[in-house]
Amino acid sequence: MSLRFKRILAAFLLLFAGVTLGLQVRKEFQAVDSVRLPEGVNVICTHATVRCPTCLSIERHTREVLKESFKDSPEHSEMIAFHSVNYESPQFAELARRYKIATATVLLVKVVDSEIVSGVALTNETWKLHTDEAAFKSMLKERINAFLEERLLVSEDPTTEVILEPETLGESNSAYEATSVFLLSDEELDRKFGVENAATDAAPSNYVWVVYFYRLPECESCRIMSKAVFEILQERYAENVKNRRIVLRYRDFEDESNAVLVQKLKIESPSLAVFQMKGGKPVKVKLAGKIWSLAADQAELSDYIGEILREYGAEKQ
Secondary structure, three states: OOHHHHHHHHHHHHHHHHHHHHHHHHHHHHHOOOOOOOOEEEEEEEEOOOOOHHHHHHHHHHHHHHHHHOOOOOOOOOOEEEEEEEOOOHHHHHHHHHOOOOOOEEEEEEEEOOEEEEEEEOHHHHHHHOOOHHHHHHHHHHHHHHHHOOOOOOOOOOOEEEEOOOOOOOOOOOOOOOOOOOOOOHHHHHHHOOOOOOOOOOOOOOEEEEEEEEOOOOOHHHHHHHHHHHHHHHHHOHHHHHOOOEEEEEEEOOOHHHHHHHHHHOOOOOEEEEEEEEOOEEEEEEEOHHHOOOOOOHHHHHHHHHHHHHHOOOOOO
């Protein structure tokens, strides 16, 4: 191979590399553009990069509602566009910030003259009803109709309280294999908060039991929430946890060892439960259903959890 030919080949390869790099840079630049939504009403199902059963069922039910109730409606079929969007993607960052989305949910957005004129995230309703197909579909159909008719949508508070009978709910104290730093065994959690005499009579019989229920493998939303719950108690209630006036635990709701508790509370997806314990037994529990609509705002999430803790007798230090 002659020297001249080698130089020509090298120049050609360099030029090709430059063109390829240019295409890659242009592609990456375009990738961070905001999501462009068509005119009319946009129904957006959000999900994480790694999809979980929750977001998959939300999207499936949403698609079915649109197909069953709006596809053949002449006044609506041309006005509604469906999108499935990764809320972790750069393209969705502006909408995620605007509507405080950091989890799987359904977002309704209206676009007029290429501008977003209204929008509402149905996070509370979505997480409260997604395991009940009929109730979820009925809710979503009603909300879409109201949005089309420009009626005011008022989000319902999904926080629920259950009064418990004086019985054992099957609390499991066994350790399990943690998949992230914030899914800790009971012993690891106690050590992090400096808990002493956790298993002795020195522990108070009246306390607040905070349980975050997760499933394996965790999706990004679940990881964020398990971390957030830990950090809120660490920042605002560490002394309470150290003295066992608050006990924090993580439980896999699909683990058979937690079946009695899970069935009693009807837990079918990642959830936060706050128990009031008296005489070492649970008397009532609040299912903190608003955590997912507040996942994008740590301060609001902390205040919400704090309200429940105070109601059940735990004070912020």
